[in-house]
Amino acid sequence: MLGARRWREQVGRLWARPWVPPLFLLFLVLLPILLAAQQGVSPDRLLSLVIWGTMLGSILALGAIGLTLVYGILRFANFAHGDLMTLGAYLALFMLTLLPQGPPLRPFSFSLEFLVALGLVFPLTGLAALLVDRFLYRPLRFRRAQPVVLAMAAFAAAFFVRSLIYLFWGPDFLFYYVGRPRPAMEVFGVLLRPDQLFILGLALLLVFLLYLLLEKTKLGKAMRATADNPDLARTCGIPTERVALWTWLLGGGLAGISGVMLGLDAQLRPEMGWFMLLPLFAAVILGGIGNPYGALAGAMVIGIAQQVSASFLNPAYAPGVAFVLMILVLLVRPQGIFGRPGG
Amino acid sequence: MSLLKAEGVSGGYGDLEVLRDVSIRVEPGEIVSLIGPNGAGKSTLLKTLFGLLRCRRGVIRFKGEEVTHALPEALVRKGMAYVPQVDNVFPSLSAEENLEMGAFVLSGDLKERKERVFRLFPRLRERRHQRVGRMSGGERQMVAIGRALMLDPELLMLDEPSAGLAPVLVDHIFEQILAINRTGVAILMVEQNAKKSLELAHRAYVLAAGQNRFEGPGPELLTNPEIGRLYLGG
Amino acid sequence: MEADTLIKSALLALPLAFLLLSFWPGRRALAWLAPALLLALLLHWVLPTGLLAYLVSFAVFASVFALLSLGLNVHWGYTGLFNIGIAGFFALGAFTSALFTTAMPSGALALYSQQAFGLGMPFLVGVLSAAILSGVVAFLVGLPTLRLREDYLAIATIGVAELIRLVFQNERWLANGPQPLRGIPRPLYCLTDGPSCDWLPTFLHPLFAGLEPRDYPYLYLVLVSAAVVLVYLALEKALRSPWGRVLRAIREDEVSAAMVGKNVFAFKLEAFVVGAMIMGIGGAFYAHFLVSIDYGHFIPLFGTFLIWVMLMLGGSGNNKGAILGAFVIWGVWTGTAFLTDTLTPFLAAISEDLPARSPYLRYLFISLVFMAILLYRPRGLLGEEKTVSQFMENAK
Numbered sequence: 001m002l003g004a005r006r007w008r009e010q011v012g013r014l015w016a017r018p019w020v021p022p023l024f025l026l027f028l029v030l031l032p033i034l035l036a037a038q039q040g041v042s043p044d045r046l047l048s049l050v051i052w053g054t055m056l057g058s059i060l061a062l063g064a065i066g067l068t069l070v071y072g073i074l075r076f077a078n079f080a081h082g083d084l085m086t087l088g089a090y091l092a093l094f095m096l097t098l099l100p101q102g103p104p105l106r107p108f109s110f111s112l113e114f115l116v117a118l119g120l121v122f123p124l125t126g127l128a129a130l131l132v133d134r135f136l137y138r139p140l141r142f143r144r145a146q147p148v149v150l151a152m153a154a155f156a157a158a159f160f161v162r163s164l165i166y167l168f169w170g171p172d173f174l175f176y177y178v179g180r181p182r183p184a185m186e187v188f189g190v191l192l193r194p195d196q197l198f199i200l201g202l203a204l205l206l207v208f209l210l211y212l213l214l215e216k217t218k219l220g221k222a223m224r225a226t227a228d229n230p231d232l233a234r235t236c237g238i239p240t241e242r243v244a245l246w247t248w249l250l251g252g253g254l255a256g257i258s259g260v261m262l263g264l265d266a267q268l269r270p271e272m273g274w275f276m277l278l279p280l281f282a283a284v285i286l287g288g289i290g291n292p293y294g295a296l297a298g299a300m301v302i303g304i305a306q307q308v309s310a311s312f313l314n315p316a317y318a319p320g321v322a323f324v325l326m327i328l329v330l331l332v333r334p335q336g337i338f339g340r341p342g343g
Numbered sequence: 344m345s346l347l348k349a350e351g352v353s354g355g356y357g358d359l360e361v362l363r364d365v366s367i368r369v370e371p372g373e374i375v376s377l378i379g380p381n382g383a384g385k386s387t388l389l390k391t392l393f394g395l396l397r398c399r400r401g402v403i404r405f406k407g408e409e410v411t412h413a414l415p416e417a418l419v420r421k422g423m424a425y426v427p428q429v430d431n432v433f434p435s436l437s438a439e440e441n442l443e444m445g446a447f448v449l450s451g452d453l454k455e456r457k458e459r460v461f462r463l464f465p466r467l468r469e470r471r472h473q474r475v476g477r478m479s480g481g482e483r484q485m486v487a488i489g490r491a492l493m494l495d496p497e498l499l500m501l502d503e504p505s506a507g508l509a510p511v512l513v514d515h516i517f518e519q520i521l522a523i524n525r526t527g528v529a530i531l532m533v534e535q536n537a538k539k540s541l542e543l544a545h546r547a548y549v550l551a552a553g554q555n556r557f558e559g560p561g562p563e564l565l566t567n568p569e570i571g572r573l574y575l576g577g
Numbered sequence: 578m579e580a581d582t583l584i585k586s587a588l589l590a591l592p593l594a595f596l597l598l599s600f601w602p603g604r605r606a607l608a609w610l611a612p613a614l615l616l617a618l619l620l621h622w623v624l625p626t627g628l629l630a631y632l633v634s635f636a637v638f639a640s641v642f643a644l645l646s647l648g649l650n651v652h653w654g655y656t657g658l659f660n661i662g663i664a665g666f667f668a669l670g671a672f673t674s675a676l677f678t679t680a681m682p683s684g685a686l687a688l689y690s691q692q693a694f695g696l697g698m699p700f701l702v703g704v705l706s707a708a709i710l711s712g713v714v715a716f717l718v719g720l721p722t723l724r725l726r727e728d729y730l731a732i733a734t735i736g737v738a739e740l741i742r743l744v745f746q747n748e749r750w751l752a753n754g755p756q757p758l759r760g761i762p763r764p765l766y767c768l769t770d771g772p773s774c775d776w777l778p779t780f781l782h783p784l785f786a787g788l789e790p791r792d793y794p795y796l797y798l799v800l801v802s803a804a805v806v807l808v809y810l811a812l813e814k815a816l817r818s819p820w821g822r823v824l825r826a827i828r829e830d831e832v833s834a835a836m837v838g839k840n841v842f843a844f845k846l847e848a849f850v851v852g853a854m855i856m857g858i859g860g861a862f863y864a865h866f867l868v869s870i871d872y873g874h875f876i877p878l879f880g881t882f883l884i885w886v887m888l889m890l891g892g893s894g895n896n897k898g899a900i901l902g903a904f905v906i907w908g909v910w911t912g913t914a915f916l917t918d919t920l921t922p923f924l925a926a927i928s929e930d931l932p933a934r935s936p937y938l939r940y941l942f943i944s945l946v947f948m949a950i951l952l953y954r955p956r957g958l959l960g961e962e963k964t965v966s967q968f969m970e971n972a973k
Binding site: 076077079136139140145147148149151152153155156157159160162163164166167170171274275277278281285314316317319320322323326327330331334 | 657659661721722724725727728729731732733735736737739740743746747877878882885889930931933934937938940941943944945947948951952955
């Protein structure tokens with residue numbers, strides 16, 4: 001018994017060293033890469049898989065950061081987050097039908113109106129997230145429902161959103177632009193579609209803007225503080241309900257944008273967000289709940305691991321890869337790689 | 344006029360009534376110590392005074408104004424500050440950001456106020472950009488107290504400020520508390536370390552089983568044989 | 578009176594006796610058989626044959642879901658374990674029992690139907706293996722997650738359910754995915770088909786002569802309702818034992834339960850395994866009635882969400898509520914299918930795409946029902962039975 005405790009203390013001290021968490025992250029990224037190399041996947045292909053993985057990771061990060069903030073601030077697992085992504089993707093499609101269609105912005109497959117739609121998706125999905133909060137989560141929160149009841153409500157909200165999408169758009173695969181060619185080009189020996197470069201660039205830009213918000217603004221700091229310790233935030237006089245409101249707008253909006261990116265990269269389908277739920281939660285848990293930078297790092301690891309493992313595994317099992325990584329982290333470091341004890 | 348005056352306060356968690364008819368007052372500029380055995384309701388009293396727990400019966404007045412059912416947000420603005428015993432910092436924020444959060448309700452420049460806290464705790468100035476989660480227990484306690492001082496409170500409530508600290512640091516924290524008090528801030532603290540806190544306190548209350556048992560000047564209680572036997576282990 | 582009415586009524590009498598027993602407990606089960614038989618005859622006399630047959634097959638499905646809902650009640654209702662991957666144990670039970678009981682496809686069939694093994698074992702062996710395998714998987718999932726915060730289990734169960742479905746979708750060699758696994762044997766089917774079963778003494782053959790293959794649901798209802806009753810009785814006994822009291826203590830206040838020296842983790846793990854085994858049994862009963870199953874049956878909406886709505890409506894922490902909820906929600910689910918059919922002309926007027934999508938109206942409706950329960954009636958129809966102390970009731 002004493003031995004176990006001493007062992008745990010030793011391990012805890014090890015994790016407190018600044019170089020250990022990044023090293024472990026590196027290990028998680030290298031694990032699938034080494035497995036792939038061992039299966040005889042060529043370095044060229046590995047490089048492009050890693051780059052695709054970075055793109056997937058940056059899409060995931062936009063969703064995971066919102067999820068982790070909500071998780072930290074309101075203390076429940078929002079199982080509807082994936083379906084907010086889906087909603088964003090379909091809202092963009094809906095707006096494309098309303099907007100006049102311009103010529104493609106070569107070399108991209110989309111036209112100007114797509115960017116307009118993308119801009120509108122952010123506030124609209126944010127608003128949708130806020131509405132779900134107002135009518136479902138907040139009444140439960142005010143009744144001091146247990147977090148697990150809120151998680152259950154989120155589970156219901158997920159199916160509600162998905163059934164709306166099924167009703168309005170049907171179960172089939174859809175595309176933003178049907179029939180437009182999406183040729184790949186070679187960038188430093190890696191085959192990439194210009195759309196993917198756009199996604200990567202925009203995602204990185206948004207993550208950077210988010211970083212500025214969280215580090216430099218009073219609201220952003222209050223978000224981080226509330227996610228860290230909601231009780232203490234209330235003690236400080238931080239209006240946590242207002243912080244929650246902004247978190248829904250921001251988190252929902254980011255989820256919507258990441259859904260559009262996912263739809264642009266592949267296609268739209270009603271289950272697209274549900275399939276992302278596992279990678280999203282894996283990223284959040286990897287980085288430690290309530291820690292946006294942890295979620296960013298976690299999303300990158302999951303994104304790369306999923307893409308690289310597709311070279312030796314049936315790609316259908318990509319969510320399984322996220323799941324295995326998550327279980328691995330839960331076994332060795334349940335509070336997340338950047339988390340803190342008891343968090 | 345007393346700074347804080349609570350009369351006949353009862354309250355607790357859920358169905359469990361921890362406090363029964365407790366009365367307590369704090370005069371401006373005083374150090375008041377609350378001692379008593381474990382489970383006596385000392386921390387519960389602080390939480391009830393600060394509006395974190397509902398006051399079931401009784402009246403609480405702060406600066407003459409009734410605040411029995413006021414929320415923490417309102418009390419913070421009125422000049423009351425509270426440092427919980429555990430989880431009293433934002434670990435993923437830097438020391439400086441922790442201080443800023445303490446003054447969230449203020450708009451405008453906080454430089455002057457931060458400077459004041461740094462003068463009190465020079466150690467924090469050195470480590471202002473460090474994330475608090477990576478700091479030692481003593482430094483965290485400085486951050487927690489510094490955060491509470493950001494709004495210039497007239498009353499600072501401390502829940503076991505020396506808990507879990509190394510003996511050297513305990514003395515240091517008590518020195519800081521005295522220094523804060525000298526600037527005119529009244530202090531109401533709960534302490535496990537009864538001897539030390541009685542030496543420091545102008546007045547003290549002994550709480551047992553949710554009720555007032557003794558009240559008097561700190562040094563007097565320290566020499567009271569019955570209290571010595573019951574709570575000071577001597 | 579015709580022979581088939583008599584035998585069908587006799588078969589119906591058993592589930593009806595169970596039903597009567599649950600309303601008026603205390604009397605011996607056998608004492609209800611005679612009134613139940615009369616009631617069954619009355620039903621035959623009053624209801625058109627088609628409607629009665631429909632109600633019987635409705636009751637079969639509702640009973641299967643009652644098993645799943647009872648399993649969830651062990652997890653959530655009694656122990657507070659948030660399992661949102663019921664579909665995983667449901668699928669595992671269904672496919673396991675199917676693989677144990679079917680025969681390996683041979684000849685031309687083997688060309689387009691593959692499976693890892695087909696043991697041709699009896700039905701009960703299939704059910705048992707379904708329970709065991711579900712329990713083993715639950716053990717493996719619970720081991721790393723049940724020590725951690727409660728929502729980690731939820732995420733892990735989603736993961737396992739998705740993974741199990743993906744495996745049955747993508748692995749052709751295992752259970753013919755993504756094509757259906759066909760030919761799952763129906764227990765006692767021989768009684769309805771032809772001259773009756775080989776093992777049945779010849780003098781009993783005339784008894785079942787009136788049964789035709791389309792009457793099979795009457796027979797299956799006896800089996801599945803017996804399973805529901807057995808599971809119900811076992812759970813009632815277990816949950817009123819000291820073991821069950823510890824589970825409830827854990828649900829209400831884990832820290833206190835740990836402080837009085839209970840190994841919270843071990844109890845949670847036991848409850849998780851037991852609940853999952855019941856879900857596995859439910860899956861087995863589902864498979865043997867449907868004859869042919871594929872991964873598509875175990876999507877989260879149908880395989881997990883619906884069961885949650887059932888338990889929450891009936892009243893979590895109440896085994897009767899779990900069964901009642903299963904019947905009510907299965908009624909709502911199948912009833913809304915009729916409703917959306919009648920709505921078709923209106924939907925067509927709104928948009929030409931809508932009629933084809935009207936099944937999704939049911940999804941929408943069920944999710945609204947669930948949200949309404951959470952907001953307005955969190956204790957469900959029956960609420961929890963009063964086995965919890967007054968203090969706990971008020972503390973909520």
